[in-house]
Amino acid sequence: MSSEKNELKGVTGWIDKRLPVFTFINHNLRDYPTPKNLSYFWNFGSLAGVTLVIMIVTGILLAMQYTANADLAFDSVERIMRDVNNGWLLRYIHMNGASMFFIVVYIHIFRGLYYGSFKAPREILWILGVLILLLMMATAFMGYVLPWGQMSFWGATVITNLFSAFPVIGDYIVTFLWGGFSVDNPTLTRFFVLHYLMPFLIVGVVGLHIVALHQFGSNNPLGIDVKSEGDTIPFHPYYTVKDYFGLGVFLIIFFGLVFFAPNFLGHPDNYIPADPLVTPAHIVPEWYFLPFYAILRAVPDKLMGVILMFAAVMVLFVLPWLDTHKTRSAQFRPYYKQFFWLFFINCLILGWVGSMPAEGLYVLISRLATGYYFLFFLVILPILSRYENTRTIPTSIAASVLSDKFGNEKTSTENI
Amino acid sequence: MRLLIKICLIICLSSFFKINVSAGEKADLIKQNWPFDGFFGRFDQSSIQRGFQVYREVCAGCHGIKYIAYRDLANVGFTTDEIKSIASEYEILDGPNDEGEMFDRLAKPSDKFVGPYLNDKEARVANNGAYPPDLSLITKARAGGADYLYNLLNGYKDPPENLEISDGMYFNTIYPGNQIAMPMPIVDEIVEYEDETPATQDQIIRDVTSFLVWTAEPELEERKVLGIRVLIFLIIITLMLLAVKRKVWKDVE
Ligand code: HEM
Numbered sequence: 001m002s003s004e005k006n007e008l009k010g011v012t013g014w015i016d017k018r019l020p021v022f023t024f025i026n027h028n029l030r031d032y033p034t035p036k037n038l039s040y041f042w043n044f045g046s047l048a049g050v051t052l053v054i055m056i057v058t059g060i061l062l063a064m065q066y067t068a069n070a071d072l073a074f075d076s077v078e079r080i081m082r083d084v085n086n087g088w089l090l091r092y093i094h095m096n097g098a099s100m101f102f103i104v105v106y107i108h109i110f111r112g113l114y115y116g117s118f119k120a121p122r123e124i125l126w127i128l129g130v131l132i133l134l135l136m137m138a139t140a141f142m143g144y145v146l147p148w149g150q151m152s153f154w155g156a157t158v159i160t161n162l163f164s165a166f167p168v169i170g171d172y173i174v175t176f177l178w179g180g181f182s183v184d185n186p187t188l189t190r191f192f193v194l195h196y197l198m199p200f201l202i203v204g205v206v207g208l209h210i211v212a213l214h215q216f217g218s219n220n221p222l223g224i225d226v227k228s229e230g231d232t233i234p235f236h237p238y239y240t241v242k243d244y245f246g247l248g249v250f251l252i253i254f255f256g257l258v259f260f261a262p263n264f265l266g267h268p269d270n271y272i273p274a275d276p277l278v279t280p281a282h283i284v285p286e287w288y289f290l291p292f293y294a295i296l297r298a299v300p301d302k303l304m305g306v307i308l309m310f311a312a313v314m315v316l317f318v319l320p321w322l323d324t325h326k327t328r329s330a331q332f333r334p335y336y337k338q339f340f341w342l343f344f345i346n347c348l349i350l351g352w353v354g355s356m357p358a359e360g361l362y363v364l365i366s367r368l369a370t371g372y373y374f375l376f377f378l379v380i381l382p383i384l385s386r387y388e389n390t391r392t393i394p395t396s397i398a399a400s401v402l403s404d405k406f407g408n409e410k411t412s413t414e415n416i
Numbered sequence: 417m418r419l420l421i422k423i424c425l426i427i428c429l430s431s432f433f434k435i436n437v438s439a440g441e442k443a444d445l446i447k448q449n450w451p452f453d454g455f456f457g458r459f460d461q462s463s464i465q466r467g468f469q470v471y472r473e474v475c476a477g478c479h480g481i482k483y484i485a486y487r488d489l490a491n492v493g494f495t496t497d498e499i500k501s502i503a504s505e506y507e508i509l510d511g512p513n514d515e516g517e518m519f520d521r522l523a524k525p526s527d528k529f530v531g532p533y534l535n536d537k538e539a540r541v542a543n544n545g546a547y548p549p550d551l552s553l554i555t556k557a558r559a560g561g562a563d564y565l566y567n568l569l570n571g572y573k574d575p576p577e578n579l580e581i582s583d584g585m586y587f588n589t590i591y592p593g594n595q596i597a598m599p600m601p602i603v604d605e606i607v608e609y610e611d612e613t614p615a616t617q618d619q620i621i622r623d624v625t626s627f628l629v630w631t632a633e634p635e636l637e638e639r640k641v642l643g644i645r646v647l648i649f650l651i652i653i654t655l656m657l658l659a660v661k662r663k664v665w666k667d668v669e
Binding site for chain 2: 245259398
């Protein structure tokens with residue numbers, strides 16, 4: 001697979017000389033040297049990319065039939081479900097695709113956290129990733145408003161109302177977001193426009209994300225740098241075929257949901273048309289926002305709640321400067337590993353209390369879990385960075401593979 | 417091994433979703449076996465046809481179904497002639513005609529089901545201020561779906577002694593708050609089935625529930641048929657990809 005220095009002939013060669021697209025593809029998708037020890041956790045990046053494409057394609061097709069008007073939106077979605085050819089399929093793919101997108105991206109992020117993929121020299125890569133997460137959240141939030149069901153309406157009302165917590169300018173911001181004095185038609189139309197726009201911003205940031213990635217290549221489960229050619233294999237065919245296989249498994253789960261439990265992750269109230277006069281018993285956001293929603297409600301003070309909720313995402317931006325430990329992979333950091341898993345479970349707990357009414361024991365649990373969330377980033381990581389001793393780290397990827405094979409002894413004590 | 421971990425993770429995550437979905441449910445629902453449940457679920461057309469009769473004779477006085485047209489009934493086994501004659505029993509306001517006047521005409525198969533009230537206000541006035549919701553999407557719009565509806569309609573019981581029921585309200589064990597503005601709509605023999613199915617309360621409720629599942633998800637059968645094909649295709653492709661992957665990776669240390 002090693003490149004035969006652009007031996008492109010004929011038309012391809014002619015084009016490539018003037019516009020090096022084929023060289024580009026060759027570099028980034030064929031010869032691109034990739035660590036040979038990547039686990040299946042490295043599939044989730046390409047899965048996220050595929051999901052983004054699926055969302056954009058189904059979204060554009062939906063937009064051809066959808067009507068962004070407060071009186072017509074709900075009916076137009078039902079028309080898509082009933083009268084448009086395969087409209088139900090498009091809509092269920094788009095609806096469940098949003099959930100799958102978040103599952104994939106969350107696993108992708110936890111992977112980065114566990115294997116220290118955010119550390120030097122990949123800080124910008126990581127920051128771009130967090131930016132994608134933010135854009136996705138905004139996109140999904142606005143998309144959920146479009147069908148104009150009860151949860152669409154009340155979710156939009158609750159979340160936009162959060163901005164009123166800011167002193168002085170708060171009410172102004174809310175009116176500005178709404179385009180009026182309540183969530184109404186102007187809110188819907190602007191959310192539709194932004195919902196259509198933002199996925200393309202995501203595409204742009206994903207492009208930068210990949211440029212940044214290919215600067216230093218993928219991290220790997222050992223978290224050590226690639227030292228020689230013996231550590232890597234070309235992307236194609238090794239990782240292309242592995243990514244395809246992963247995609248197959250992913251699509252089985254995805255389409256299992258689409259065809260057999262399309263509303264499993266949704267909320268029944270969103271099949272009731274929006275009614276500003278009837279507040280649903282429990283207003284809950286989509287599952288992927290629940291951990292953040294739990295943090296919001298854990299704090300008695302509205303403004304502090306809002307600030308903490310945003311801080312919960314923002315803290316990811318500065319993660320590379322909170323965890324400055326030289327060793328990347330949690331495999332060699334016995335303490336970090338335990339705190340990491342605790343953090344993971346803590347996130348699940350946050351998601352769970354986020355779905356519960358904010359009362360009694362749930363409030364206590366959400367406070368403890370919120371506490372640990374920030375403790376992990378702001379206290380535990382900096383302390384571990386200074387004091388944690390690492391396990392013996394192999395000298396190279398190749399050495400590790402061999403030593404695994406011949407009696408499991410690791411070869412060196414130095415870091416990285 | 418890693419795959420195993422991944423599968424475990426997915427199972428964990430999905431059970432976590434389950435918890436958070438079920439948090440919305442209220443009273444305990446007695447689960448029923450429905451023919452449309454599961455991977456190979458199919459509609460029972462004769463049950464849906466009976467359910468339509470129940471809807472027409474019992475519920476339609478108070479509830480509309482605005483997302484279904486008369487011609488859609490062809491999908492559950494009604495003939496074109498039957499549909500024409502069903503539609504022609506209803507009148508709708510149309511127009512304006514060339515003279516600029518609105519006029520009443522008989523409904524056509526392409527018209528949506530004609531509802532009982534002109535607007536929400538009229539619906540409320542006729543029902544003591546309560547609003548009988550459109551039933552098109554009812555099984556999708558309630559946690560528990562078909563089981564909720566079945567239990568709700570079966571949920572009319574004698575109220576406990578100490579409970580005071582407000583005027584125009586009825587005691588129901590399933591409805592949130594236990595007081596519903598809808599009088600018990602279904603009792604034994606409230607309809608007479610043409611196909612001689614015994615019209616017990618339970619049977620009538622099962623039929624009307626099946627009918628309303630169809631109105632909520634008319635694509636259900638098509639979806640499941642296509643779903644099985646898609647999944648079989650994906651599973652075969654994925655297994656083949658696994659084989660290719662193994663082969664390609666064979667020599668990698
Ligand atoms: C980042 C990718 C995207 C995400 C995460 C996303 C998310 C969502 C979500 C959660 C919904 C609500 C689904 C429901 O409950 O019905 C939705 C609806 C919708 N989206 Fe997207 N979307 C994305 C991209 C797009 C694109 C690119 C377009 C069009 C250009 C689009 C057009 C629509 C339309 C028309 C609806 C309303 C129809 C419906 O509710 O099914 N989406 N989106």
